[in-house]
Amino acid sequence: MKYAGFVEKTTPTGGKAKYAIFLDGNEILTGAEGETVANRFTVIEIGLESVTVSAKGSSATQRIPLQSN
Numbered sequence: 001m002k003y004a005g006f007v008e009k010t011t012p013t014g015g016k017a018k019y020a021i022f023l024d025g026n027e028i029l030t031g032a033e034g035e036t037v038a039n040r041f042t043v044i045e046i047g048l049e050s051v052t053v054s055a056k057g058s059s060a061t062q063r064i065p066l067q068s069n
Helices: none
Strands: 002-010 016-024 027-032 041-046 050-055 061-065
Touching: 002 050, 002 061, 016 041, 027 041
Parallel strands: none
Antiparallel strands: 002 016, 016 027, 041 050, 050 061
16 A cells, blocks of 8 residues: 545635545555554655555554655
């Protein structure tokens, strides 16, 4: 799985929400901080150059760096 970047959306109340974009083979997955993606991992923190995730049911975290290709 690759971290391809993120998009930021303005909510109806004027707040901001970030969604990480992941590439998993031919599949494009998205998730906000705190959301479970593909029933496999939870997005912990979304950054400019990396995203931090944890496997479902685990407290250990993993940093996935941004990949341009």
